[in-house]
Amino acid sequence: MYHDSAGGNRIKQKEDSKITKYRYNKLNELVEAGDKKYYYDANGNTVEKEIRKGTIMYNYTTDNRLKWVCFRKICP
Structure with missing residues (x-):
């Protein structure tokens, strides 16, 4: 429901x-x-998502396209 x-x-x-x-x-x-938390940048893009197993980080280009996603400090 x-x-x-x-x-x-x-x-x-x-x-x-x-x-x-x-x-x-x-x-x-x-x-x-x-129990999940979300954080955004000034453009409204999700930059972090906190979950039980850790934090997922998101990075964007200057034109707001998703560039990479990082989990458990495994980042490009």
Whole structure:
């Protein structure tokens, strides 16, 4: 079962007995989904995602195209 805000953002998900809550910043970017956290640059690109097993980092070109993804410090 999903619960959405008046603005259309998912705020809660219930699957069996597990409940996942979602949180957004003032720019309407997802910043938390359960135990996952998201961070963005000034252009709205996801630059980090924190998960249980570590941090995933994203890097972009000057025209906002995904250049590389790094996990557990294995980076290009």
